Amino acid sequence: MGRAERPVTTTEPTGAGSFEQEALPHLDAVYRFALRLTGSTSDAEDLVQETYLRAYRAWDQYTPGTRAKSWLFTICRNAYLRQRERDTRRDQLVARAAAQEDDSNVPHNETPVFAGRPHYDPEGDFYRSLVDERIFEAIDSLPPEFREVVVLSDLEDLSYQEMARVLDAPLGTVKSRLFRGRKLLQERLYHLAVEAGYIRERQP
Amino acid sequence: MSDIDCKEALKKLYEYLDGELSPTDARDIEHHLEICAACYPEVRLTTEYREALRRAAQGQPCCPEGLRHRIAHIIEKERRTPP
Numbered sequence: 001m002g003r004a005e006r007p008v009t010t011t012e013p014t015g016a017g018s019f020e021q022e023a024l025p026h027l028d029a030v031y032r033f034a035l036r037l038t039g040s041t042s043d044a045e046d047l048v049q050e051t052y053l054r055a056y057r058a059w060d061q062y063t064p065g066t067r068a069k070s071w072l073f074t075i076c077r078n079a080y081l082r083q084r085e086r087d088t089r090r091d092q093l094v095a096r097a098a099a100q101e102d103d104s105n106v107p108h109n110e111t112p113v114f115a116g117r118p119h120y121d122p123e124g125d126f127y128r129s130l131v132d133e134r135i136f137e138a139i140d141s142l143p144p145e146f147r148e149v150v151v152l153s154d155l156e157d158l159s160y161q162e163m164a165r166v167l168d169a170p171l172g173t174v175k176s177r178l179f180r181g182r183k184l185l186q187e188r189l190y191h192l193a194v195e196a197g198y199i200r201e202r203q204p
Numbered sequence: 205m206s207d208i209d210c211k212e213a214l215k216k217l218y219e220y221l222d223g224e225l226s227p228t229d230a231r232d233i234e235h236h237l238e239i240c241a242a243c244y245p246e247v248r249l250t251t252e253y254r255e256a257l258r259r260a261a262q263g264q265p266c267c268p269e270g271l272r273h274r275i276a277h278i279i280e281k282e283r284r285t286p287p
Binding site: 019028031032049052053124125130132135136150153156157159179186189 | 224248252253254255256258260261264266267272275279282
C-alpha cells in the first residue's frame with residue numbers, strides 16, 4: 001500500500017478549513033505515528049481514535065493554515081504519554097520494579113557507538129539490502145525519546161521547528177536527540193545487516 | 205563564503221541534508237564537500253541511510269478501513285450531540 005491519503009466521507013457538508021478537510025486527510029500519517037509509538041496495531045487503533053475525538057473537540061483551538069499534521073501528532077503523542085503514565089501507575093501497584101522501565105530505556109553511553117562509519121562497508125551499501133521490516137524492527141527497538149524524533153523526521157518529514165512543537169522541547173534538544181537517535185539507528189541497522197549476512201566481518 | 209573544516213562540515217551534515225541550514229551555511233558545507241575526499245564516505249553513508257528510511261516510509265501501512273469508518277462515525281455522533 002502506498003502513502004496516498006484518502007478522505008473519509010461524512011454525511012455533513014464540509015467546507016474549506018473544516019475538520020473533515022484539514023484533519024481527516026492525515027489519518028494515515030497519524031495511524032503510522034501511533035503504530036510506531038505503541039508497537040501494536042490494536043493499541044495504535046485505540047490511540048488514533050482517541051486522538052481524533054480529542055482533536056475534534058479541540059478544533060476551535062486549531063489555527064487554520066498551520067500544519068494540521070503536526071497539530072494532530074502533538075495530540076496523539078500527549079494521549080500516548082497520558083496512557084503510558086496510567087499504565088505505569090497501575091504497574092507500580094502490581095510490581096514496583098516496573099517503575100524502573102523508563103530508566104532502563106535511556107542509553108547510558110552519550111557517545112554514538114557507531115561514531116561515523118562502519119569498518120566493513122564504509123559507504124553504507126548495506127542499507128540497500130535491508131528490507132523494510134528490518135528497518136522498522138530497528139526503529140521500534142530504539143528508546144522512545146529517540147524513536148519519536150527519528151519517526152517524525154525520517155518517516156514523516158517534519159521540520160525541526162514542527163518537531164519542537166510536537167515534543168514541546170527546545171530546538172537544541174530536538175537536534176541533539178535526532179543526531180543521537182540516527183546514530184543509534186544506523187548502528188543497529190549495521191548490526192542487523194551483519195546478522196543477516198549482508199556484511200561479512202573480517203576475522204580478527 | 206567561509207572555509208570550514210571536516211569537523212564542522214560533518215557536525216552540520218544532517219542539518220544540511222534536512223534543509224535546516226541558512227543559505228550561507230548550506231553553501232559553506234556544499235563548497236567543503238565538493239573539494240573534500242575525506243568527508244565523502246560519511247556523506248555517502250548518511251545519504252544511503254536517508255534513502256533507506258525514505259524507501260521504508262513509502263512502504264508503511266495505511267489506516268485500516270474499519271478504523272477510518274469508526275472515526276467518521278464518532279465524529280458524526282459528536283457533531284449531532286448538543287454541546
